[in-house]
Amino acid sequence: MELIKRLGLNKNEVGNTSHITVNTDICKKCIDKPCIKVCPAGTYEDDKENGIIVHYERCLECGAALYACPFGALDFKYPEKGVSYIYG
Amino acid sequence: MDYDVDVAIMGGGLAGISAAITAANKGLSVIVLERGERSGSKNVSGGRMYIHSLEKLLGNRFRDAPLELPIKKETFEIYTEEKKISFSFENKETENSYSILRSKFDTWFASEAENMGVPVSYSTLVSGIDREDGGLVLRSDRGDIRTPLLIESDGAAAFASRYLGLVKEKQFSMQPVEKLENNPDFMPRQFMVGVKEIIDKKTENTYGEARTILGLSGDIKGGGFSYTNKETTSIGLTLKLDSLEKHKEKAFELIEDFREKLGIEGKLLEYSAHLIPFYRFDSLPPRYADNLMVTGDAAGFLINDGFTIRGMDNAIESGRLAGEAAKKIFDSGDYRDTFIYEQMLEDSFILKDMKAASRISTLFGNERTFDAYPKMMAGIMERMFSVTDNPRENIKDVMRDEVKKNGIGYYTLIEDMLKVI
Ligand SMILES: Cc1cc2nc3c(=O)[nH]c(=O)nc-3n(C[C@H](O)[C@H](O)[C@H](O)COP(=O)(O)OP(=O)(O)OC[C@H]3O[C@@H](n4cnc5c(N)ncnc54)[C@H](O)[C@@H]3O)c2cc1C
Ligand code: SF4
Numbered sequence: 001m002e003l004i005k006r007l008g009l010n011k012n013e014v015g016n017t018s019h020i021t022v023n024t025d026i027c028k029k030c031i032d033k034p035c036i037k038v039c040p041a042g043t044y045e046d047d048k049e050n051g052i053i054v055h056y057e058r059c060l061e062c063g064a065a066l067y068a069c070p071f072g073a074l075d076f077k078y079p080e081k082g083v084s085y086i087y088g
Numbered sequence: 089m090d091y092d093v094d095v096a097i098m099g100g101g102l103a104g105i106s107a108a109i110t111a112a113n114k115g116l117s118v119i120v121l122e123r124g125e126r127s128g129s130k131n132v133s134g135g136r137m138y139i140h141s142l143e144k145l146l147g148n149r150f151r152d153a154p155l156e157l158p159i160k161k162e163t164f165e166i167y168t169e170e171k172k173i174s175f176s177f178e179n180k181e182t183e184n185s186y187s188i189l190r191s192k193f194d195t196w197f198a199s200e201a202e203n204m205g206v207p208v209s210y211s212t213l214v215s216g217i218d219r220e221d222g223g224l225v226l227r228s229d230r231g232d233i234r235t236p237l238l239i240e241s242d243g244a245a246a247f248a249s250r251y252l253g254l255v256k257e258k259q260f261s262m263q264p265v266e267k268l269e270n271n272p273d274f275m276p277r278q279f280m281v282g283v284k285e286i287i288d289k290k291t292e293n294t295y296g297e298a299r300t301i302l303g304l305s306g307d308i309k310g311g312g313f314s315y316t317n318k319e320t321t322s323i324g325l326t327l328k329l330d331s332l333e334k335h336k337e338k339a340f341e342l343i344e345d346f347r348e349k350l351g352i353e354g355k356l357l358e359y360s361a362h363l364i365p366f367y368r369f370d371s372l373p374p375r376y377a378d379n380l381m382v383t384g385d386a387a388g389f390l391i392n393d394g395f396t397i398r399g400m401d402n403a404i405e406s407g408r409l410a411g412e413a414a415k416k417i418f419d420s421g422d423y424r425d426t427f428i429y430e431q432m433l434e435d436s437f438i439l440k441d442m443k444a445a446s447r448i449s450t451l452f453g454n455e456r457t458f459d460a461y462p463k464m465m466a467g468i469m470e471r472m473f474s475v476t477d478n479p480r481e482n483i484k485d486v487m488r489d490e491v492k493k494n495g496i497g498y499y500t501l502i503e504d505m506l507k508v509i
Contacts, residue, residue: 001344001356003340006340006356006359007359009356009357009358009359010358010359010360026262029262030262031262031263031264031265032264032265032333032334034265034276034332034333037332037333037334037335037336037338038276038281038329038332038333038339039338039339040281040283040338040339040340040361041340041361042338042340060359060360060361061130062281062282062361062362062363063243063244063245063362063363064279064281064329064361064363066245066363067257067275067276067278067279067329067363068276068329068333070259070260070265070268070274070275070276071259071260071261071262072259077215078123078213078247080211080213080229081125081211082130083129083130084124084125084126084129084130085128085129085130085131085132085190085191085358085360086191086357086358087189087190087191087192087286087320087322087357087358087360088128088129088131088132088133088189088190088191088192088194088360
């Protein structure tokens, strides 16, 4: 199943503002973009202009992002609402 | 400072609710702050719960818990290329572990605390903590809570420890990730991310089955699991963060592949992900500080030795101990001195088992476990089970040959074997 459909199975109350921010000055210079690789929800997307785009509405709040960026460019907080699992 | 409670608990998961039940039983006034709309709504486990801690906490009442199935069959599977080795173990007598689903379980567990009169404040995200006049002020979207004592039960991401400056990761200058992987300060080494699927597939058995699977996570270091529940099947992968950072394979692609290779068919009902602590024993985060006791995943109490993954029983027991320690600290009147909790942890199975497992997890943390050993074992099996018109080989020669072929030194092999024993 493709990612977006997969994420669509979950109840997710998305807020109006992003709970994740990146420092694009750093991201533009980033070589491997490890945040893209660790995220199980495809929240981070490579972007020529900004270095990285954050699709915060996809976030499963797993917390991997806290440790994903070794270069101090990523600021992750929990959203106020967000995901509610039925099984878990 | 005037305090709102005797002890505040951040996080209403397994560790937090266990602490709340224990502290309330001892007569303390308690509040639990939980960011989910109910307990369990944010929580993910494989999951199999080893039941001893719950039983110790609740006595016979643990039988009311919404457990799934008692695990009576274990299968261990190693895949390498086109080959697969597996062995199974069945024990119809045992009921020492159960498959569980956290959303349902935690909701029930929190209601147990609520029935004892413990307030659990849901949809309450703690977003900062300040030290003031010898106590703590927790900032949340529902207002401030003043407490002399905090039990941190907020899971692997351990935000309370971060707010208090006890956990902080090093920031590196821009460089390829490859150069960082051996740096002890590179935090992704200390974590795994778990991805999980719930499949609409019901077992035919009245008991539960656990499968532990190695070799189906592509190039990523990690393992797989599957547990049967009453109505559904849980499958998932636990993947090392540092390994993911180095490779192109994504967790959501790997799990798709994993399900196909296991041949489990059925509708996908839920996809979830969660961080898993994977600290080395000698680099665990702080477990106590002034006015603070850290429990469960937040303290890194997770054992993953390649055979079993155990965090839930550790979370419940550490919560219970923190609840007991809270009463002792309350009686002493010195809220800063939380060392008693550390002493209780040292006497408990948690630190003892973690220490014992740390020798194996160094094995689980190395490349050989995921690459050379499975190939070696498959090679040995293949040659022992095939009969051709060539003269039959002697098992000792086969083993020697496969060890050599896979580039494993004898000294390393013996060293690794001793770790397991
Ligand atoms: C895929 C996977 C498979 C696993 N399999 C197993 C298994 O088979 N057996 C086993 O024993 N263990 C397993 N584990 C580990 C187990 O899930 C954890 O060890 C266990 O959940 C830890 O419990 P806890 O109470 O410490 O933390 P959690 O269960 O994570 O609870 C933390 C609670 O704190 C709340 N919270 C967090 N931050 C805040 C905040 N800022 N404000 C308010 N509330 C907050 C959360 O919403 C949550 O309710 C697995 C883990 C994963 C991810
Ligand atoms: S957030 Fe960090 S890892 Fe991701 S692109 Fe930016 S600098 Fe690189």
